Amino acid sequence: MAEKALPGYFGEVMAWFEGLPQCKTLGLRHVASEAGKVTLELPFQEALIGNPETRVVHGGAVTTLIDTASGTSLFTLLPAPEAIATLDLRIDYLRPAKPDAPIFCTAECYRLTEHIAFTRATAYQDDIAKPVAYAVATFARGTSHGKEA
Numbered sequence: 001m002a003e004k005a006l007p008g009y010f011g012e013v014m015a016w017f018e019g020l021p022q023c024k025t026l027g028l029r030h031v032a033s034e035a036g037k038v039t040l041e042l043p044f045q046e047a048l049i050g051n052p053e054t055r056v057v058h059g060g061a062v063t064t065l066i067d068t069a070s071g072t073s074l075f076t077l078l079p080a081p082e083a084i085a086t087l088d089l090r091i092d093y094l095r096p097a098k099p100d101a102p103i104f105c106t107a108e109c110y111r112l113t114e115h116i117a118f119t120r121a122t123a124y125q126d127d128i129a130k131p132v133a134y135a136v137a138t139f140a141r142g143t144s145h146g147k148e149a
Contacts, residue, residue: 004035006076013075022064031104035076039106040069044099055099062103062123062133066091069107070119070137077112084117085143091135101125103132115141 014030017023026048031039042048042057042065050058067089074084097103106128107121116138123133 006033006035007078007080009081010075013081014072017068017072020068023068026061026064028065028068030072033072033076036073036110037106037108038069038073038076039104040065040072042103042105044102049099054096056096057099057103059093062093062097063089063091065103065105066107066121066123066133066135067137069105070109070121070135071139073107073109073119073121074112074117074139074141077109082141083143085140087116087138087140089135089137091133093133094131097123097132098125104128107135113141117141 018028018030027043027045029041031041042061044057048057048061049055067086071084071086075081103123103125105121105123107119109117109119111118119137121135122128122131124131
């Protein structure tokens, strides 16, 4: 079975996501993508340390990584860009990330309906089989229709 190509607009959407203030501050970077799946990197930064004694990255930074990877995975499947909004994001933190090392997140959009998209994601460092966190999320599609209130 032939692999489905990414939409032509995907590069522009990914650049837009990387330019969002929170993504720019965290230094989130696109690593890889294919139809239905995206991998992003959160580089280690001193400013992201949540606990100075353990040097573990703050959970909020990991949450943003997971939410962004999950949201961008939708755009690998959509025929055209559209507004989306996170409806629900559930994260199971399995272990602390190792200090001084980047964290990656691979997210997959496993079901796409007319109004809702469903994703699952794994945050990890050296080996995806040894995750830092697992997550599932739902996103509302077409949340902005350009209509005046």
